[in-house]
Amino acid sequence: MPAQSAEQLWKAFNETTDTHGASYQTRWFGDQNQPEQVQAATDAILAGQKTATTTPLDSYTAEQVAIPQVGDYNILFNGDLKPVAVLKTVVSELIPFYRISAEHAYHEGDGDGSIGDWRKLKTAEFTPALEEHGHHLNPDTPMVSEVFKVVFRAD
Template structure:
């Protein structure tokens, strides 16, 4: 199972270090409003897919809260079927769907899970609900 903060599942983007810091910065800046994951990771971790309206705790390398996002869409598609509209909403600077596919295929290969055109990808769209310096210093995680 993935870690929890309170009742919220965590959203740990990319791999720890510079990549996670960059992706979190894009979310907190309102640029990144989507992320993609491998369906096989959910089965391996015994997790259900996110659902529209669910709130997730965005975390840093130490699993500390840096923000809360609300899921606005979830779709499972083949890697070759991911749309440019979705890829662009990831906000990572890709200039084409081909560039997005090359970058994501290389990333998943580096972390030990090569993908093919048929690999099932979980496409999650979200909106930033709450954030602050070092996360949310006070208040309700559900806000």
Template sequence: MNNKLPYLQAKYPGALSWSFGDSAEMANNLAALVIQQVKSASCGSLHAYLQETTPPTVGSFSIILDGSNQPVCVIRTIALRIIRFCDVTAELASKEGEGDLSLAYWRKEHQEFFTRADSYAEDMELVFEEFQLVEAISPADESH
């Protein structure tokens, strides 16, 4: 596969490049949900957000990578909010597009995720990011 990252970085100056989750499988699955326009939000711990050299901001573009570090789509951050884990609503959870879209599923999966990162607490602060899909990158398009 031709790496389109340099082309996309030129097309979206200043865009961040990253993948969802903590495994190649999770990166692939969650990126596919974005491309299918099922997933329009994500979250991470506030602590991790504050450690980032260049965290996303409202209006910024991100090049989403799959589990092989290949770009699969571009998103644009449209909202950021700080919310405690225990205060995430069913509406917010469903925007993450995962599982059966329920708050119960979201809580279970995110508790496991943050526990693996050794950062889970019921009252932990999260940065909840909402985004829109700007461009899906076709793997068959070798022109770039």
């Protein structure tokens, strides 16, 4: 039976592995007000099609959220904001926008998987939020490039 809460999922995960006292954060991918977008990203993660993400550094600083670190655990929520898996961060790097690799873009699983399409999609996604904080997207805009893996599933 799937976990009813993040705490229950974390407890079930801890019964199968030793996390050495690690803690977790909760996480979803996409706009929380667009559950179909969150669900599509969750489905791609659970299918292994999305294993990476990129976020402007400004988003972390503006929201006063910690930058992902290698070894961090996250409870992944689906479009209904129900816990479905535990993710572990395996790579976290600070990289300028135009230095994000084609391989990383491919592993994000967006669009056609090419770096050109990734840049087009991410420019449209990142520009409004950066401008809201008085910044503009340019080739040197710092990005947090993260790779994660599913280490436990609720089902």
